[in-house]
Amino acid sequence: MRVTLISSEPVDYTIAFANGLAPHASVQAILPVSRYDRLRQWFDHRVQLHLVDWPRTRSPLNPFFLAGLTRRIGRTCPDVVHLLSNTTLWLNAAAPFWPWPLVTTVHDVTVHPGDRDTARLPSWASGMMARQSDHLVVHGEQLRQAAATQFRKDPHRVHVLPHPAIDRYARLAARLGLSRNAPTGQFTVLLFGRIYAYKGLQTLLRAERLLRDKLPGLRIVIAGRGDDPWSLASEMGDTSRYDIRRGFVEDHAVAQLFTDADLVVLPYDEASQSGVLHLAGSFAKPVVVTDVGELAATVNPVGMGIVVPPKDPAALADALLRLARDPDLRLAMGARAHDWSVGPNSPCTIGAHAMTIYNDSVIPSAQPWPKGGIA
Template identity: 35%
Template sequence: MASPQNVVIVGPTHPHTGGIAQHNTRLAHELLQRGVNTRIESWSAQYPRRSRNGLGELPADKPELPLFPHVVERLKWYSPLSWISLRRRLRNADTSIFAVVTPFHAVPYAPSLIGRVATERVAIVHNVVPHESSRLDRFLMRWMLTRMDRLIVHNEAQAELARGLGVKASCVTVSPLPFPGIGEGSEPTPPPYLTSTGPLRLLFFGMVRHYKGLDHLLEALALTDSVELEVAGHFWEPVDKYQEQIHRLGISDRVQLRDGYVETTEMAAIFARNDVVVLPYRSGTSSIVTDLAFAHLRPVIVTDVGDLSDEIEEAVTGLVVPPLDTRALADAIQKASDRALLSEMSNGVARRPDKSVAEWALYVSCVLRD
């Protein structure tokens, strides 16, 4: 099959924040660089203002990645007319790529998925089933995904979930999620602990949700003597819940909570003042946080869920522990406190080859079905 010459990506881009918007933007640039006419059909209003899905928007003149030149912003979550007009605008596309993030998207995408259309419909599925899902969530995802011509998922576990919803195995392609980049002004610096006599500083970075195990990390932190923790990310749950746990554990003087989306211009400073990044997930699939940590020369401690541990070379670029094993996580934190080991792991991260070019080439090849 010949590669498509006209591609439309349906999903958020700047000024919307977050990893999905960054992924769509980088993908669009990669396609355009390969001579493919590419347009992004983005949202002028993606979620209700009070929705916990919405991370907000950035100033128009402060994009996280270079702006993509061909963007249409007409989709509105509350406007069926905008969903119907999207179907019309997709008529001339060889391939329409739908960014599938939540079951919610089944509704605005529905007019473009009903009946026969000339365009090939491809879903890039970041989560086949939400981490905290209901029967309605599964119904909506099944309806949406079984109407796509192809699915791209980012690991085999997600492929299995898609097949479990009734998607034909021949329609599912697994391609690891490539890192979109960290933007300008994020030069990596060595961990401060290498030249400091102070306590080890841990970083929990990104959106705070139950499945990511911050509560588990706090319990493990309480089993250590002096290790400090910074939490930087958008809280899906009330911050009070974690503040009460911190007070109960007696670690208030060792934990700093920052609730809110972290812009790329702020990342360098946050990673620079911390030594090790921790992903204490109780469940999950994959995370871009590991890539961010490595881009800033930080080793990581991860739990062995999904494909989190796939990129970790034990005691070389990080440490892997079983999920929900508080004692094992505390032991790993104490182990990372050793200056010699931390230095070895930091050097191991610095020696990692840059695989982003090859990863994006493979990913685009899957998208275009070259």
């Protein structure tokens, strides 16, 4: 089977998904050269990369880009075209004219509060792409029904495909020979990714304040783009415990952050799924997550961490303290997380699941051109 992937972001998901599909199909990936040229080395050699100039949303070149993109897709002779996100506005104008079965991955059915990156795209644009796709992929059962309702899709055309493990940073850490770089007696908790309102930063800061006298070696690292954690300094118990790194984090720094962490915390107020969770597993790190979206449904069956209620600083503090005081439990949870990331959640395993969806649902339901257009 020939599968053509199209994506601008999320970058790490795109790499993991393409690599996972490569052992099972002939994979062509059409991607923006500006985002992926420096990342060529992380793609499986079987993925045939087509790196193209990708205009900005407001560029007048977009109509010409879409015409060229359509010709390029045609030259790959795909059995399936899979958009790895529904967040590129201009693709809506081309998709109705594509004669190939179209699958689109929807990472977030609704925009999370405070997520300024996603909110830049009008909601009608992401919804239109989802509605005019033949099939949708989401990352959990809860999201399946929500997507079917939100986008007015037959539930049989909405498929659950877990987010694959993100392993390239762990591979980079091994390549660089990184080791843990932290003083004895320090307990490092990492919050990584886009730091926006829904990520539960306030809950984490209040939990730290509750732990002020109970966990003297606590160090909290907050790294990524988004809101300024220092604007909430009044919520902190001891500001000297915080290592805050705002902005884009280079790959080698990501690898070192996860190597140094004793655990990874996802204290989200709201979520669907999280790539950070799938990155932590590849580093054999236990997690503490809140029971939102698909997080609990992912963590509990694996036994890779502790699940607490959202917006509950006391429960979060108790979970952090429990793991800080029990290194054997952390080691066991981390080992289970790693086994999961190289087994049931490995990119290759997820790629095999994707092939089942293509073969059993997408290809049999393909309609002759022209397609039905927007539902």
